[in-house]
Amino acid sequence: MRTSRLWATIALTSLLPGTAAATNGYLSHGYGTINAGMAGAGTALSQDSIAAATNPAGMAFVGSRIDGGLEVFSPRRKYTVEGGAPSTPQTFYLAPGTVSSENEAFFIPHFGYNRALGNGHSLGLSIFANGGMNTEYSGDNGGTYGGGKTGVNLEQVFIAPTWSWEFSDGQALGISPLIAYQRFKAEGLRNFSGFSSNPNALTDNGTDDAWGYGIQIGWQGQVTETLRAGASWRTILEMEEFDQYEGLFAEQGDFDIPQMFNAGIAWSGIQDHWLLLDVQHIRYSDINSVGNPMMPNLMQARLGDDEGAGFGWDDMTIVKLGWQWQQDQAQTWRAGVSYGEQPIPDEEVLFNILAPGVQEWHFTGGFTHRFSESLEMSGMAFYSPRKTVRGDNPMGPGQEIELSMTQVGASFSVGYQF
Secondary structure (H helix, E strand, O other), X not given: OHHHHHHHHHHHHXXXXXXXXXXXXXXXXXXXXXXXXXXXXXXXXXXXXXHHHOOHHHHHHOOOEEEEEEXXXXXXXXXXXXXXXXXXXOOOOOOOEEEEOOOOOEEEEEEEEEEEEEOOEEEEEEEEEEEEEEEEEOOHHHOOOOOOOEEEEEEEEEEEEEEEEEEEOOEEEEEEEXXXXXXXXXXXXXXXXXXXXXXXXXXXXXXXXXXXXXXXXXXXXXXXXXXXXXXXXXXXXXXXXXXXXXXXXXXXXXXXXXXXXXXXXXXXXXXXXXXXEEEEEEOHHHOHHHHOOOOOHHHHOOEOOOOOOOOOOOOEEEEEEEEEEEOOOOEEEEEEEEEEOOOOOHHHOOHHHOOOOOOOEEEEEEEEEEOOOOXXXXXXXXXXXXXXXXXXXXXXXXXXXXXXXXXXXXXXXXXXXX
């Protein structure tokens, strides 16, 4: 059992990006090149074998195919500190100035396989990076929190074996028993040791990893001749604790992955065009290590305790609009836009220097070119404009902190139908 787990970990590590990265909080704005090219809209219209990431039921409509692709992702994040008096006792002031995070290019792979079995049944497998976060600030002038080089690295990958069933003409159900793997490291937090339940498991302990599981279920179907609809729900993914960081994350290193809801429609009332509308809801507040506020929790419980301080993230609701045009048998074009109010309250900026998931708008475009009945290539690019969140340092009266990030990215994939 230990040997098989070791080999599984090695295999998954080879699929993990240099760091997982994402845009709606710390979850991706879309899964797979085709879906991401329409800003993540696609709960009601599935077109490749990565579809299970959005709606497992959609695998019933993609046929027998295999897909593989790679995204190049570039986040530019920084923070600015103004004001404060670092010599004041019993406070936690940061050095004034602007500091940018290092590492601005990451590679994110995805893979999918689906096989139609007959009688409406299909079996598939989707492997994709769920999300994550990376920051790396230099140790100049003592580092961000006075502990030298500072930052975090969170990477997550899902394995989604999927059974889907078109139980009547144009109506399908799907279920994916999800297996999740994540890894994490933190640096430069030693000056929070006095607030930790276990200072030896707070920071600078290298990379820890964890496995977990959950379920995603979905429905997709034809409502009228020109209208499709779909819905899916993913449970909380129950993850093993990060033992090497049990003095940082609430509930002794617990870092479960939040539940998520998707609902959408797709309309084809204009010849050769699809118009898509999706709504996605992510329940970050259900996860104590993410949703617990920093204050007053930091003064009432230690980091790592059940009610220990977290990042104070709110839930997110994202609206996604997508457009697809079938120019001819060989060429398809796509575009999309999405908006979701970012999850970080103004009063939570101090800790979220580590995880500045502040993006709100995403603008996307994409295409698919079919070389033959079997072979196609798809591309996607996106831009998420600069967003800032500014608030007071809750442990440094008179000091203000501003978080800022801009993101761009592009993805290419190849699909083969058989």
